[in-house]
Amino acid sequence: MRFEGTKDYVATDDLRVAVNAAIALERPLLIKGEPGTGKTVLAIEVAKALGSELIEWHIKSTTKANQGLYEYDAVSRLRDGQMGEERAKDVKNYIKKGKLWEAFTAGKRPVLLIDEIDKADIEFPNDLLQELDRMEFFVYETGETVKAIQRPIVIITSNNEKELPDAFLRRCFFHFIKFPDEVTMRSIIDVHYPGIKKKLVGDALSTFYAMRELPGVKKKPSTSELLDWLKLLMNEDIDLETMREKNPEALTPPLHGALLKNEQDVALFERLAFLSRRQDGGGNSGGGRRGPAG
Missing domain, CATH: 1.10.8 (Helicase, Ruva Protein; domain 3)
Structure with missing residues (x-):
């Protein structure tokens, strides 16, 4: 799989090299640059060029890392149980898959966009280290381990609003999009x-x-x-x-x-x-x- 740009996106030579290096290394591609330089659009165009599904996870200041894995709605299950609902007997009915779970179990190698990671809490990147490294995570409520069928192409964007942890940076291939001449x-x-x-x-x-x-x-x-x-x-x-x-x-x-x-x-x-x-x-x-x- 190689990215050579698309008719709708002008990719410079160094950007194409960075995308293909990250794909070859099977490491997340960390993209930084000024707002409006096409960081988010890059993921869209890479998915389009490779014929891959695009899974987008847009980060907010309140986003927690576990939301990218799954969320367990214990309150709804308790309420349904009190009302005698049959579905309350199966915990799986109350687990909502996150974007990483979707990417790990996609039939064809997808592109996973983690957009504006620097908006989240400083611990957010560290909380994803193991999952992005091993490409698996454990679901405590069901006792199952979710493993990636194939490693997704992970593109992470940052506007440099805060520094990212060194341990996280070591696991990424980094590229800074220079402002266009x-x-x-x-x-x-x-x-x-x-x-x-x-x-x-x-x-x-x-x-x-x-x-x-x-x-x-x-x-x-x-x-x-x-x-x-x-x-x-x-x-x-x-x-x-x-x-x-x-x-x-x-x-x-x-x-x-x-x-x-x-x-x-x-x-x-x-x-x-x-x-x-x-x-x-x-x-x-x-x-x-x-x-x-x-």
């Missing part, structure tokens, strides 16, 4: 919006990367936000230059709410754009990347 970003845009006007892409990328390079910006716009912004600009069916000419006093680009997500960054951008205009003597119509106002 302009060449790669153009390829990503072409995949999502084939036939988009080149001038619109050029102007948009100039503004987008200028925003990301602003010193002091709190929330840098991501790839997914750029794609949303381009979609809105395409709906307007007008280029950025014409939009600016229609509203020359505007310091922020049109529809900037798709890119800037808090008032501090909007204020910062407006302030730097104002200073840039003063230095340029009222604006600069030249090409290329042009500072904060794009």
